[in-house]
Every structure is written in structure tokens, then in C-alpha cells.
Amino acid sequence: MGTKIDLGPNGFIYPMPVTLVGADLTAGPNFMTVAWITRVQPNPPRLACGLGKGHATNIGIREHREFSVCLPSTDQLAVSDWCGLVSAGSGADKAAMFSIFRGALEHAPMIAECPLCLECRVERVVDLGSHELFVADLVATWTEERFLDEKSRPDIEKLRPFTLTMPDKRYWAVGDQVGEAWSVGRSVGGQPPAE
Secondary structure (H helix, E strand, O other): OOOOOOOOOOOOOOOEEOEEEEEEEOOEEEEEEEOOEEEEEEOOEEEEEEEEOOOHHHHHHHHHOEEEEEEOOHHHHHHHHHHHHOOHHHOOOHHHHOOEEOOOOOOOOEEOOOOEEEEEEEEEEEEOOOEEEEEEEEEEEEOOHHHEOOOOOEOHHHHOOEEEEOOOOEEEEOOOOOOOOOOOOHHHHOOOOOO
16 A cells, blocks of 8 residues: 555545536526535435535525526536536526426426436525535436336436546546445445344
8 A cells, every 4th residue: 555645625525426506596597517516314305515605596596495406417518517617697698508497396497408307495504604505305306217227216327427526627427337335345244234
């Protein structure tokens, strides 16, 4: 093993999923590229995303307490990057780049071109200083039959999501499956004790 090197406190999780977060603003639907997002609990299903306070998207989320999380495929790489480069606050109409649909929530616009979209209702907002952490309950998950496996579960090979690495600022396609979760570890230490 080599010697460990301290890179300082500004580390990142590798990789981070690229999503498009949708919210209704006064001017209409808006989408923002977000990679600081994760599922945080199973019951009720809940996720959290961190957004810098200066974003117009935050205003819409705080006002309506609803938003969407759309997972673009590699086909939407360029437009997803563009949504992170321009601001609705400076007049960019990012929604014009997409076909918009709505589900159960009135103020959670979703992108039809994205293979998977989640509707979210804000449970709480945590002030982090420069950022806000939006903790939200998942209300509905939208996809198409063509993106599901034989057991009607989302199929990552069909979804074709992509990820972001920082601080090198690069996008990556998802690679090969390397094992079965809650299974491959049994080869190391045997059957775990019952909980």
C-alpha cells in the first residue's frame, strides 16, 4: 500500500448523479442541473438536495414546497450541462428546451425526455449558510415501460444515466455491474447474523 496524502477538507463523493431539478418560478417552469442529491431514508421515501442560496430555483421550491428530480440520460448530456451554465434569474428559458409534463403535484414540472422523474414535496429546509438543504418526501416516480427490466424495476442500462466527478469537472457514463448488493459480501465473512 502507498502512503496516504491529505487533500484537505474539500473532498467529494465519487461519482455524483447528474439530475435536473424542476420548480415553478413566477415566469414558469425552470430546471437546474444538480449533483448534490441523495436518497436519505426508505420509509417514508425521502431525499435531500443541497442548492446554493443564490439560485432562482430555490425561490420556487421555497414558495411552493414542491419540486421534481429528473434523471437525464447520456442523450441529454449537452442540454443538462447547459442548464447548469445559464440562470433563469438572468432570463434564460431553460424549460423551452424540454417537453414538460406534470403528475400528482401542481408545482413539480418534469421533463418528458428524461427516462426517470421523481415528484417531491418539501418536508423541511435546512439553512447551511451558503446553501439550503431541501429534504423532501417522494410522492411519485415516473418512467416508461421501455426503461424497466423484466420485474418492472428501473433498468440502469436502459436509463443510461451519467455522473459528475469533482474537482476535475467531468461527466462519466455508468459502467459495468460488478456484483450483487447484499450478496457478494457473503463470500468474505459468511452469512450475517439475523437482526
